[in-house]
Amino acid sequence: MKKLLNTLYVTTPESYLLREGENVVIKINNVEKFRIPIHNLEGIVCFGYMGASPQLMRLCTDNNVGLSFLTPHGKFLGRVHGRIRGNVLLRRTQYRKADNEEESLDLARCFIIGKIVNCRTVLGRSIRDHGDVIDLDKIRFIDSLLIENLQSIDSCLNSDSLRGIEGNCARFYFGVLDELILKQKDDFFITQRNRRPPLDNMNALLSFLYTLLAHDVESALETVGLDPYVGFFHTDRPGRPSLALDMMEELRPFMADRLALNMVNLRQICGKDFFRKENGGVIMTDDGRKEILAAWQKRKQDKITHPYLNEKISVGLLPYVQAMLLARYLRGDIDGYPPFFMN
Amino acid sequence: MVLVTYDVSTESDGGKSRLRKVAKECVNYGQRVQNSVFECLVDPAQFAQLKHSLCNMIDEEKDSLRFYYLGKNWKNRVEHFGAKKGYDPEGLLVM
Numbered sequence: 169m170k171k172l173l174n175t176l177y178v179t180t181p182e183s184y185l186l187r188e189g190e191n192v193v194i195k196i197n198n199v200e201k202f203r204i205p206i207h208n209l210e211g212i213v214c215f216g217y218m219g220a221s222p223q224l225m226r227l228c229t230d231n232n233v234g235l236s237f238l239t240p241h242g243k244f245l246g247r248v249h250g251r252i253r254g255n256v257l258l259r260r261t262q263y264r265k266a267d268n269e270e271e272s273l274d275l276a277r278c279f280i281i282g283k284i285v286n287c288r289t290v291l292g293r294s295i296r297d298h299g300d301v302i303d304l305d306k307i308r309f310i311d312s313l314l315i316e317n318l319q320s321i322d323s324c325l326n327s328d329s330l331r332g333i334e335g336n337c338a339r340f341y342f343g344v345l346d347e348l349i350l351k352q353k354d355d356f357f358i359t360q361r362n363r364r365p366p367l368d369n370m371n372a373l374l375s376f377l378y379t380l381l382a383h384d385v386e387s388a389l390e391t392v393g394l395d396p397y398v399g400f401f402h403t404d405r406p407g408r409p410s411l412a413l414d415m416m417e418e419l420r421p422f423m424a425d426r427l428a429l430n431m432v433n434l435r436q437i438c439g440k441d442f443f444r445k446e447n448g449g450v451i452m453t454d455d456g457r458k459e460i461l462a463a464w465q466k467r468k469q470d471k472i473t474h475p476y477l478n479e480k481i482s483v484g485l486l487p488y489v490q491a492m493l494l495a496r497y498l499r500g501d502i503d504g505y506p507p508f509f510m511n
Numbered sequence: 512m513v514l515v516t517y518d519v520s521t522e523s524d525g526g527k528s529r530l531r532k533v534a535k536e537c538v539n540y541g542q543r544v545q546n547s548v549f550e551c552l553v554d555p556a557q558f559a560q561l562k563h564s565l566c567n568m569i570d571e572e573k574d575s576l577r578f579y580y581l582g583k584n585w586k587n588r589v590e591h592f593g594a595k596k597g598y599d600p601e602g603l604l605v606m
Contacts, residue, residue: 171554174600174601174602174604175604176604176606177604177605177606178605178606179605179606180606183606188538189535189538189539190538190539190540191538194606201606202598202606203538203542204542204598204600204604205538205539205540205542207540207553207557208552208600458605461603461605462603462605465602465603465604466603469601
């Protein structure tokens with residue numbers, strides 16, 4: 169199994185990244201601040217505008233290191249990726265399947281089943297751990313709605329009705345997520361999901377984690393040679409990494425939602441880490457961003473046993489493993505795509 | 512994790528250029544923790560490359576080169592005191 173390497177986050181806006189030999193060097197006002205060999209890295213995420221030298225971009229593409237640029241508040245700006253990797257035959261198969269309505273529906277079903285099952289696990293975990301302090305009836309009711317929707321997935325005939333089911337489930341799920349926030353209720357609450365801009369602290373936290381996850385999923389898909397822009401559930405739109413969004417559906421609850429809840433409930437993050445802008449959107453402070461990045465990196469190093477491979481992996485490798493399984497399915501090595509179910 | 516240390520004799524001009532070369536190669540693979548001491552987090556293939564190129568660079572009559580294999584649990588085997596605290600290549604990297 170591939171080894172999970174580190175991700176370098178650059179949050180000081182004045183820093184400029186350049187290459188020296190096989191090293192990534194960060195300079196601030198032309199003074200060297202940090203240096204690390206490229207082979208220790210999996211990705212570089214820059215929050216700020218100073219940028220990186222073309223030589224460094226080349227070093228990244230040669231070593232298949234994802235280099236993403238985000239605004240200081242985590243809005244995605246762009247990423248550098250080098251020559252397309254992997255096998256043209258695999259990509260052709262991907263396009264053919266994406267064009268074929270029936271086959272994309274089959275795959276889309278897998279992603280959505282994965283998502284709903286994992287959402288249910290998030291709810292179930294809270295029922296088990298905090299059953300005495302939360303509104304059990306409400307959560308059980310939502311859970312039963314999710315089960316109902318889960319059962320109707322098999323019989324849905326086109327992608328529009330699947331989208332409907334997905335939308336309903338997301339609404340139910342985010343509607344009840346507030347119940348799972350046990351601490352710091354004044355600062356963190358969620359009534360519904362909103363974004364661009366997120367209107368409360370919890371939405372801002374979720375949005376930021378989703379951006380980090382998207383970076384990882386997109387890199388993972390590219391690593392196995394798939395085209396992140398051609399999806400099965402999300403339709404093609406210029407500049408939208410549809411396949412990465414597809415694959416994120418099943419990983420969100422486990423990798424992002426659970427982490428967000430833990431951070432709030434364990435007080436790893438607090439209301440001070442966010443502030444409201446004039447337009448009502450909520451963004452995080454520099455310290456808040458650092459806290460989230462630290463928690464995210466730590467979470468990625470946790471070990472789990474992958475239910476399908478039955479092999480011990482780090483949580484951070486999940487996007488890669490799922491991308492690999494998807495590639496295997498497209499190649500015809502396995503009969504169906506096994507979504508990730510957390511337990 | 513491998514610790515690479517070296518001593519390159521600089522009595523001749525050739526020695527100075529060897530020293531520069533060796534240092535440069537080590538920087539490519541790891542973190543300089545002291546003047547001629549490098550911590551390199553490498554996989555076996557990368558280590559083979561590093562070892563091969565370093566062994567070709569030195570003059571075995573005059574220079575010396577040592578590799579310490581610290582393994583996966585290297586964090587338990589390293590203690591640091593004083594200035595120039597390095598970074599943990601497996602830890603959180605936020606700049």
